[in-house]
Amino acid sequence: MPILPSYSCSGGEQSVFRETKLLMGTVVEIAVVGQSGERSRDAIREALEEIARVDELVSTFKQGSVVSRLNREGAIGKVSVGKEVFFLIRAAAAISEASGGAFDITVGPIVKLWGFESGGARPSEVILGKVLPLVGYRNLNYDENSYAVGFKTSGMQIDLGAMAAGWAADLAIEKLKARGITAAIVDAGGELRVIGSKPGGIPWRIGVQDPRSPGELLMTFDLGDTAVATSGDYERFFMDGGVRYHHILDPATGMPARGCRSVTVLAPTAAEADACSTAAFVLGPERGIAFLRSRPGVRGFIVDEDGDLHWTDEALERMARR
Ligand code: ADP
Ligand code: MG
Numbered sequence: 001m002p003i004l005p006s007y008s009c010s011g012g013e014q015s016v017f018r019e020t021k022l023l024m025g026t027v028v029e030i031a032v033v034g035q036s037g038e039r040s041r042d043a044i045r046e047a048l049e050e051i052a053r054v055d056e057l058v059s060t061f062k063q064g065s066v067v068s069r070l071n072r073e074g075a076i077g078k079v080s081v082g083k084e085v086f087f088l089i090r091a092a093a094a095i096s097e098a099s100g101g102a103f104d105i106t107v108g109p110i111v112k113l114w115g116f117e118s119g120g121a122r123p124s125e126v127i128l129g130k131v132l133p134l135v136g137y138r139n140l141n142y143d144e145n146s147y148a149v150g151f152k153t154s155g156m157q158i159d160l161g162a163m164a165a166g167w168a169a170d171l172a173i174e175k176l177k178a179r180g181i182t183a184a185i186v187d188a189g190g191e192l193r194v195i196g197s198k199p200g201g202i203p204w205r206i207g208v209q210d211p212r213s214p215g216e217l218l219m220t221f222d223l224g225d226t227a228v229a230t231s232g233d234y235e236r237f238f239m240d241g242g243v244r245y246h247h248i249l250d251p252a253t254g255m256p257a258r259g260c261r262s263v264t265v266l267a268p269t270a271a272e273a274d275a276c277s278t279a280a281f282v283l284g285p286e287r288g289i290a291f292l293r294s295r296p297g298v299r300g301f302i303v304d305e306d307g308d309l310h311w312t313d314e315a316l317e318r319m320a321r322r
Contacts, residue, residue, distance in 0.1 A: 014199035019044045024055045024165055032176060033183035033199055043179040047172040051188060054168040057085055059159045060108065061117075070149055071108065071157045078143050078150035086147035088271070089140070092163055094100045095275045096137040099291055104251040105280035108157025113254075116236040116247040123254075131155075132254045162248075165191040166229050166274025173270075186270075193227040193270040211236075211261035211303050218303070219320040227270035231277040232262035248281050255318025258305065259284030265292060266316070267302035272298065285310045 017040035017065045018031035028045050034040035059065045070079045081089070092105045109131045113123045123131075139152040160167075183196025185204050194204045203222035210218040211232050217226040221228075233256070237246035241301045250257040257264040263281045267273035276298055280288030292300050292312045301317070302310040311317045 007173040015112040016198060017041055017044065021048050023051050024168060029187040032181050032186045035191035043176050043181050047186065049175045050172050050175045054171060058164045060159055067158060067160060074149065074151040075156060078141060078148035080146050080148045083147050085126055088167060089149055092275065093137050093140060098285060101251055102282035104135060104137050105158045105160055106135050106137050106156055107249055107251055108159040109155060110249055110254045111159045120238045120245060122240060122245065128254045135251050139174045142269055163271055163275045165189050166260060166270035169193040169270040191229040191270050191274045194223050195225050202203050208264050219322045223318055227267050227273040229270060229273035229277045230264045231281045237296045239291055248278060257282040261303040263288060263300060265298060268300045
C-alpha cells in the first residue's frame with residue numbers, strides 16, 4: 001500500500017494505541033492517542049466496525065451490498081440506495097463532471113472485463129468495444145426524494161473502488177470524534193485521514209511509497225488535520241510483452257491510463273483525496289496537476305512515467321522530506 005504511517009508511542013500520560021485489521025480487501029490501520037487503553041481500544045473497535053459497515057454498503061464482491069443490488073436491478077428501475085450512498089454517488093458524479101469524465105464510477109463493466117482482482121488479462125478489442133459504451137456517468141438517473149439511483153442502459157455497473165476506502169476513513173474518523181478522540185490516524189490501505197497530533201504535539205508522519213521500489217519510501221510528510229490518498233500503477237497490475245497493465249482505467253478508451261506512475265493527493269477529506277488521486281492519474285501529469293489546482297483545499301504531486309515529479313505548489317514541495 002502506498003502510504004505507511006509511522007508512529008512513536010510515548011509522551012506524558014498519553015499513549016498511542018493501534019490496531020490493524022483486514023477489511024475492504026486491504027489492511028486497515030487505526031491509531032489513536034488517549035490516556036485510557038480501554039477507552040481507546042473501544043473507540044478503535046467502533047471505527048473498525050464502521051469500516052466493515054461501509055464495505056457491506058459499497059462492495060462489488062458482496063452480493064448483498066447496496067451497490068451489488070443496484071448493479072443487478074438498476075436498469076429495471078431506480079433502486080433505493082439510502083441517503084449516504086446516494087450522496088456518495090452524487091459526489092462521485094460531480095468529480096466526473098469536474099474531471100471531464102476522467103473519473104467515472106460507471107467503469108464497473110470494464111473493471112470486470114480486465115479482472116485485476118484475479119490476476120487480470122487483456123480483453124479482446126472486440127469485447128472491449130462492445131462493453132465501453134456502457135460506461136458513462138451521465139447515464140445515471142436519480143430520485144432525490146427516495147434516494148434512488150437507476151441506469152439508463154442495461155448492463156451498466158457502478159464501482160466505487162476509487163473512492164470507497166477514502167470515504168470509509170472519513171466515517172471512521174467521525175466515529176472516533178464522537179467518542180471524544182481528538183488525535184488519530186485512520187489508514188484504509190493507503191487512503192488515510194489524520195486528526196490532531198501524536199503525544200507531545202509531535203505531528204503524525206506519513207510515508208509515500210516509491211512506485212518502482214515497493215517497500216521503499218519516496219518521501220515523508222508531517223501532517224496536521226488532513227487526508228491523503230495515493231493512486232499507483234503498482235497496486236494491481238500485470239506485465240504483458242514488457243507493457244504494464246494496471247487497474248486505473250481511462251473511461252474514454254477502456255485501457256489503463258498512461259502518463260503517471262503514481263498520484264498523491266492531500267485534501268480536507270479522504271473521500272475527496274481518493275477520488276481526486278484517481279482522476280488526476282487518468283488525466284496525466286499536466287492536466288492532472290491543473291485539475292488538482294482547480295479544487296479548493298486540494299494539493300498533491302504526480303510521479304510521471306519517467307519518474308519525474310510534478311507539484312501543485314512549492315509549499316507542498318518544501319514540506320516533503322526525502
Ligand atoms: P487504489 O485501489 O490503489 O487505492 P484508486 O483509488 O485509484 O486506487 O482506485 C482504483 C479502483 O477504482 C480500480 O480498482 C477500479 O475499481 C476503480 N477505477 C478504475 N478506473 C477508474 C476511473 N477512471 N474512475 C473511477 N474509478 C475507477
Ligand atoms: Mg482513488
